Amino acid sequence: MKVKVTDLVLRDGHQSLIATRMRTEDMLPIAPLMDEIGYWSVEMWGGATFDTCLRFLKEDPWERITKLKKEMPNTPFQMLLRGQNIVGYRHYSDDIVEKFVEKACERGIDVFRIFDALNDPRNLQTAMRAVKKNGGVVEAGISYTISPVHDIPYYLKFARRLQELGADTICIKDMAGLISPMDAYELVKQLREETALPVHFHSHTTSGMALPATFKAVEAGAEIVDTAISSFSMGTSHSPTETVVAMLRGTEWDTGLDLKKLAEIAEYFKGVRKKYAAFESEHIAIDTDVLIYQIPGGMMSNFKNQLREAKKEDKLSEVFLEVPRVKADMGHIPLVTPTSQIVGNQAVLNVIYGERYKVTSNEIKNLVRGLYGKTPVEIAPDIRRKIIGDETPITVRPADLLEPEFDKQAKEAGPLAKTVEDVLSYALFPQVAPEFFKDREMNEKGLNLKDLAAVAAMYMRSTERKIDVKTGGNVDQWSAAARRESVGNGGWLV
Ligand code: CO
Numbered sequence: 001m002k003v004k005v006t007d008l009v010l011r012d013g014h015q016s017l018i019a020t021r022m023r024t025e026d027m028l029p030i031a032p033l034m035d036e037i038g039y040w041s042v043e044m045w046g047g048a049t050f051d052t053c054l055r056f057l058k059e060d061p062w063e064r065i066t067k068l069k070k071e072m073p074n075t076p077f078q079m080l081l082r083g084q085n086i087v088g089y090r091h092y093s094d095d096i097v098e099k100f101v102e103k104a105c106e107r108g109i110d111v112f113r114i115f116d117a118l119n120d121p122r123n124l125q126t127a128m129r130a131v132k133k134n135g136g137v138v139e140a141g142i143s144y145t146i147s148p149v150h151d152i153p154y155y156l157k158f159a160r161r162l163q164e165l166g167a168d169t170i171c172i173k174d175m176a177g178l179i180s181p182m183d184a185y186e187l188v189k190q191l192r193e194e195t196a197l198p199v200h201f202h203s204h205t206t207s208g209m210a211l212p213a214t215f216k217a218v219e220a221g222a223e224i225v226d227t228a229i230s231s232f233s234m235g236t237s238h239s240p241t242e243t244v245v246a247m248l249r250g251t252e253w254d255t256g257l258d259l260k261k262l263a264e265i266a267e268y269f270k271g272v273r274k275k276y277a278a279f280e281s282e283h284i285a286i287d288t289d290v291l292i293y294q295i296p297g298g299m300m301s302n303f304k305n306q307l308r309e310a311k312k313e314d315k316l317s318e319v320f321l322e323v324p325r326v327k328a329d330m331g332h333i334p335l336v337t338p339t340s341q342i343v344g345n346q347a348v349l350n351v352i353y354g355e356r357y358k359v360t361s362n363e364i365k366n367l368v369r370g371l372y373g374k375t376p377v378e379i380a381p382d383i384r385r386k387i388i389g390d391e392t393p394i395t396v397r398p399a400d401l402l403e404p405e406f407d408k409q410a411k412e413a414g415p416l417a418k419t420v421e422d423v424l425s426y427a428l429f430p431q432v433a434p435e436f437f438k439d440r441e442m443n444e445k446g447l448n449l450k451d452l453a454a455v456a457a458m459y460m461r462s463t464e465r466k467i468d469v470k471t472g473g474n475v476d477q478w479s480a481a482a483r484r485e486s487v488g489n490g491g492w493l494v
Pocket of ligand 1: 012174175202203204
């Protein structure tokens with residue numbers, strides 16, 4: 001069986017290494033060559049890209065799909081969708097999820113990798129149904145973690161449920177790079193026996209195990225593997241595409257991809273990566289902490305920043321020990337957006353205040369209230385009481401409590417939101433989208449007299465932020481503050 005390849009350079013690759021800052025203009029020149037390769041898909045949207053487009057790059061995320069599709073019409077496009085959280089950090093109502101999927105399909109997304117941080121199938125069902133309805137490929141993701149409850153029977157049960165909900169393929173999403181080669185082998189083998197669905201293997205090279213794990217996953221029957229072109233591979237990113245292609249060459253799993261063409265693509269992205277040097281993650285080599293504490297590299301820089309602000313830098317090793325404890329307290333939830341942020345923050349608070357759960361964030365309260373879904377195991381009553389007192393957690397699907405919100409959002413967004421896509425951008429990022437719309441309007445109209453005052457005001461704002469309005473700024477102009485923000489942000493988002 002030929003193994004198929006998904007290249008992640010245009011989404012997870014740059015999200016993992018340069019805080020998701022790659023601009024569309026740096027993707028377009030190489031897109032025609034990428035289109036010749038014969039990838040199963042190219043992941044180029046979703047995850048943190050939507051947020052960074054609007055927030056930092058001043059780009060319309062929806063336009064990225066349209067522009068890229070024109071340059072690579074033959075390659076299926078893939079996105080990462082956080083279930084009911086879409087590409088944001090809270091639960092959205094079903095009508096927003098449905099409209100988002102419809103528009104993403106219309107623009108050209110073919111494969112939707114849908115996952116939920118808690119592996120609660122109820123958080124995937126609306127998105128899965130919507131993708132089916134719009135003719136897309138439903139790739140249902142299993143958020144992989146290691147805990148006393150996350151054994152093979154647990155994953156098989158979840159996969160069966162995903163199959164019932166209409167999954168076309170199953171993705172093992174090992175976002176922290178924790179899976180060992182033999183664990184990958186066993187899991188893939190049993191998933192294949194249990195569901196007969198194609199298995200798509202996703203891991204990160206954070207701990208250094210991803211390459212052998214990919215090989216064992218293939219040996220066990222994984223049909224599709226995730227890689228990133230070498231110049232955007234390794235560290236907290238992924239196995240290099242060329243290495244995987246070479247590793248399988250001449251075997252029954254030969255990918256058939258052309259190494260010479262891949263080398264050209266690698267060369268191109270080498271240059272692109274240099275442009276974004278200011279955003280490079282500190283964690284580009286092997287991270288031994290992830291092997292011991294299961295804390296992915298990106299979370300580490302956030303801890304350091306938070307502890308520095310509280311003048312408790314000496315407490316870092318205590319935070320390392322506290323993260324797995326909070327994770328266990330929260331019913332052994334996997335750590336991936338948004339749970340990685342919630343658990344990470346709470347671990348820092350517990351250490352800073354010297355007493356566990358003395359101070360708690362709203363997010364962790366909502367997690368305990370059941371508003372993010374059902375945790376893998378129930379949260380112990382004493383922990384629950386410390387965080388939400390006598391409140392009773394909900395047991396229904398969280399989105400069942402949400403009223404349809406599209407019409408309300410459309411009204412709130414006002415005339416600057418021109419399309420359904422704009423309303424969705426606003427609904428997802430209400431603090432960021434309005435400024436983006438305003439800037440876009442100014443750029444389109446140009447500098448006529450009527451707008452001069454507003455443009456001057458905008459210019460003042462933009463120089464304060466050291467970002468050029470027209471181009472969104474050349475990366476080396478970005479301030480140190482933006483860089484700090486980027487490292488923190490990029491690290492949390494997986
Ligand atoms: Co990933």
